[in-house]
Amino acid sequence: MLAKHYYMKMRTVISLSFVSLFAVVLIQLGGMLYAYHAQKKEAEQSLNSNFWMAFTETVDNLVNNLPYPDGTMAILTYHPNPKYKRLSRNEGNERTSQQAAQVLQQVYGVKEIPLATLDSVLHNKLRKRDIDGDLTVERINAGTGEVLESTNPAISLQSFSTVVSDAAFTYKARGEAVRAIVSFPLKEFGKRILLLSLITLVLLGVSAGALVSQLKSLFRQRRSLQEQQQSFYQLAEEMSQPVSGIKQKIAQAAWGEIEAQSHVLFEKTDGTLAQARTAEQERKVGRRVSLKTVSIASLAGVFLLMAVWSGYLYHITSQRIKWQAEEQLEEAFYQETDHHRYPLFSDANPGYKKANMVSDSVTPYVDRFMKELYKLYLTKGYRYRINALFVVHIYNKFDESFRMKMAYDAQDTINLNSRMPIPFSLHYADSTFRSNLSETGFPHRADIHWFRHPSEELMLYTGSPSVGFWDIPTKLIPLDRDSTTCIRAVVRSPQISVAAATWRMQVPMLVTFLFVCICVVFQIRMLRAQRRLEQFQKDFTYSMIHDMKSPLQSVMMGAHVLASGKLADKPEKVSHYKQAMEDECEHLLTLSNRVVMLTQIDRGELELHKEEVPLRPLLQDISEKFQLKAVKKVLFEIDCEEECTVYADAFCLREVLSNLVDNAIKYSKEEVTITLSGERTKDGSIIKVRDNGIGIPLREQHKIFGKFERVVSGSQKTGASGFGLGLNYVLQVVDAHDGVVKVESVEGSYSEFTMHF
Numbered sequence: 001m002l003a004k005h006y007y008m009k010m011r012t013v014i015s016l017s018f019v020s021l022f023a024v025v026l027i028q029l030g031g032m033l034y035a036y037h038a039q040k041k042e043a044e045q046s047l048n049s050n051f052w053m054a055f056t057e058t059v060d061n062l063v064n065n066l067p068y069p070d071g072t073m074a075i076l077t078y079h080p081n082p083k084y085k086r087l088s089r090n091e092g093n094e095r096t097s098q099q100a101a102q103v104l105q106q107v108y109g110v111k112e113i114p115l116a117t118l119d120s121v122l123h124n125k126l127r128k129r130d131i132d133g134d135l136t137v138e139r140i141n142a143g144t145g146e147v148l149e150s151t152n153p154a155i156s157l158q159s160f161s162t163v164v165s166d167a168a169f170t171y172k173a174r175g176e177a178v179r180a181i182v183s184f185p186l187k188e189f190g191k192r193i194l195l196l197s198l199i200t201l202v203l204l205g206v207s208a209g210a211l212v213s214q215l216k217s218l219f220r221q222r223r224s225l226q227e228q229q230q231s232f233y234q235l236a237e238e239m240s241q242p243v244s245g246i247k248q249k250i251a252q253a254a255w256g257e258i259e260a261q262s263h264v265l266f267e268k269t270d271g272t273l274a275q276a277r278t279a280e281q282e283r284k285v286g287r288r289v290s291l292k293t294v295s296i297a298s299l300a301g302v303f304l305l306m307a308v309w310s311g312y313l314y315h316i317t318s319q320r321i322k323w324q325a326e327e328q329l330e331e332a333f334y335q336e337t338d339h340h341r342y343p344l345f346s347d348a349n350p351g352y353k354k355a356n357m358v359s360d361s362v363t364p365y366v367d368r369f370m371k372e373l374y375k376l377y378l379t380k381g382y383r384y385r386i387n388a389l390f391v392v393h394i395y396n397k398f399d400e401s402f403r404m405k406m407a408y409d410a411q412d413t414i415n416l417n418s419r420m421p422i423p424f425s426l427h428y429a430d431s432t433f434r435s436n437l438s439e440t441g442f443p444h445r446a447d448i449h450w451f452r453h454p455s456e457e458l459m460l461y462t463g464s465p466s467v468g469f470w471d472i473p474t475k476l477i478p479l480d481r482d483s484t485t486c487i488r489a490v491v492r493s494p495q496i497s498v499a500a501a502t503w504r505m506q507v508p509m510l511v512t513f514l515f516v517c518i519c520v521v522f523q524i525r526m527l528r529a530q531r532r533l534e535q536f537q538k539d540f541t542y543s544m545i546h547d548m549k550s551p552l553q554s555v556m557m558g559a560h561v562l563a564s565g566k567l568a569d570k571p572e573k574v575s576h577y578k579q580a581m582e583d584e585c586e587h588l589l590t591l592s593n594r595v596v597m598l599t600q601i602d603r604g605e606l607e608l609h610k611e612e613v614p615l616r617p618l619l620q621d622i623s624e625k626f627q628l629k630a631v632k633k634v635l636f637e638i639d640c641e642e643e644c645t646v647y648a649d650a651f652c653l654r655e656v657l658s659n660l661v662d663n664a665i666k667y668s669k670e671e672v673t674i675t676l677s678g679e680r681t682k683d684g685s686i687i688k689v690r691d692n693g694i695g696i697p698l699r700e701q702h703k704i705f706g707k708f709e710r711v712v713s714g715s716q717k718t719g720a721s722g723f724g725l726g727l728n729y730v731l732q733v734v735d736a737h738d739g740v741v742k743v744e745s746v747e748g749s750y751s752e753f754t755m756h757f
Contacts, residue, residue, distance in 0.1 A: 472491040
């Protein structure tokens with residue numbers, strides 16, 4: 001029955017442990033997939049941005065290599081729209097570049113957009129953004145999706161770790177387009193996310209495994225102790241009749257029989273002890289590796305990795321916030337340049353635009369196309385936006401977006417050609433910047449600093465002039481060609497934004513943290529339980545030696561001495577030996593009778609012979625008996641009227657009171673005062689046993705009535721032995737009388753047991 005209970009409990013604990021671990025693994029995997037998706041989406045956005053810059057740069061370079069003089073308007077593009085929907089600068093640039101690519105092939109004899117050049121330009125741009133995956137640029141049929149040409153055919157679009165850019169038409173009439181594909185090696189992804197997750201999961205698994213093994217060890221230890229207790233129970237029960245026989249034979253002076261009988265009982269007791277010690281040694285030898293060490297090391301590793309995870313999540317999210325702020329700062333810089341400074345420049349320099357017109361330097365295609373556009377406007381009323389591409393025999397390197405290139409060109413025009421200085425308007429830029437942030441849902445404040453570079457001497461600023469530890473500064477935007485003055489934005493303490501952006505990853509982190517905390521709590525509880533069981537086993541073994549083995553050894557040795565006849569002429573010593581042997585037998589009989597009675601109570605076989613027992617004479621008799629045999633100074637105080645009686649089994653009542661008095665003497669210091677009181681009430685009788693001993697700790701008061709439970713702190717202070725059956729016996733007997741027993745105690749002051757019959 002015990003084994004069945006043990007295995008059911010073990011199976012429940014192990015099942016719960018692995019179910020919890022499986023749930024953590026699933027949540028962690030979900031977090032990994034989300035992190036991967038977020039990384040992939042971020043890489044896709046970066047790829048698109050850099051792809052369009054590379055495509056524009058490649059097309060622009062083809063225009064610059066046309067055989068016409070510098071400044072010749074070679075290609076004219078337009079964006080017809082009946083509703084005249086305003087396109088952003090980047091969208092307009094994308095349309096312009098695609099139309100230019102087609103015109104280059106249709107009109108100027110360029111065979112195809114060179115994929116190798118586009119691949120090289122894009123690769124360099126991606127490397128600057130720390131995107132190190134394998135790259136391929138493909139020419140495709142946009143209608144069918146067929147790949148016509150590729151710079152790296154080994155890269156598959158179907159791969160799990162690939163991201164694909166938008167398709168840019170190179171010849172829309174034929175459906176030809178180009179696109180870029182980046183394949184991230186799994187090791188690259190694993191270096192940042194997968195590796196951390198896998199190590200975390202492995203350590204969690206090791207921790208859970210170590211905890212389960214430790215639980216199994218704890219249950220085995222508990223089962224071993226329970227088996228030892230059962231063996232003692234059986235031994236004590238079997239000892240009742242032989243010890244009674246030994247006590248009778250002492251009066252008959254049958255020393256040889258007494259020695260033989262006590263030797264048999266001694267061997268049984270010693271065998272029970274040896275079996276318990278062997279089981280303990282096997283348990284210690286079988287545990288070669290300290291499960292506690294493995295578990296603690298694993299949990300510490302998980303905490304460390306969680307700290308790394310947190311740092312990594314904060315880093316990538318703050319980078320995303322930084323890029324978002326930089327995007328909005330660039331837009332604010334462009335608007336300030338294009339909508340504020342350039343109109344002021346135009347008003348202040350009315351002759352500049354006319355002096356720099358190059359309308360007479362155009363290719364025949366441009367001249368013809370401009371006339372066609374004019375006819376389209378006259379006949380259909382279409383409104384459109386015209387973009388012109390000029391031949392400039394240099395390699396235009398677009399390391400910035402088209403919007404920033406336009407802003408820098410306009411700024412250079414203003415700075416180099418204006419009759420009077422037109423300063424950058426920090427107020428206009430800040431207002432636009434904050435408005436842009438608000439539109440994107442950016443929840444936190446960001447200021448703009450205008451300073452000298454590289455001294456970083458602050459010239460003007462909005463908000464606070466300082467940059468805090470948790471603040472995120474953006475990249476610099478120069479306000480002149482020499483970059484002697486620059487602006488930047490400072491995002492203020494974006495922790496809430498980071499938390500809002502990473503909550504999906506924080507949920508598995510929180511679950512993992514809770515799992516680890518639960519493991520730590522279990523670890524602490526198991527360590528305490530193991531120490532308690534080890535101490536309990538030591539105390540139990542000591543009690544067997546002190547309360548069973550030593551009395552039997554004393555009886556056996558006394559019988560041997562008396563049988564030898566050496567004390568035949570010394571009647572006083574013979575009497576002393578006989579008295580000592582009788583006391584030891586009485587001790588063993590008390591223990592055995594207590595076990596037998598507990599067994600009868602457990603089986604429902606206890607027969608009580610209730611009667612009205614005079615209480616005061618019983619209390620006086622018990623006090624006199626204990627005063628005679630006490631090894632320390634004991635003072636009894638009796639508070640009970642002569643006519644007070646208790647309706648109970650006289651033998652059981654005496655045993656219960658004797659046990660409480662014996663405990664009061666055991667668990668006390670050098671001197672003890674014991675107060676025995678009793679009174680008759682309307683619904684029965686109340687008996688109290690109070691002492692001024694060491695008391696019982698509050699944390700242990702709830703368990704002192706349990707079978708084989710002992711107050712460990714008390715036994716350590718007083719050196720008292722025992723099996724922890726006494727108070728359980730008191731509880732069971734009082735309960736069999738339909739009574740109630742309670743304890744009130746203050747550690748270091750007193751203990752009072754109250755029984756209501």
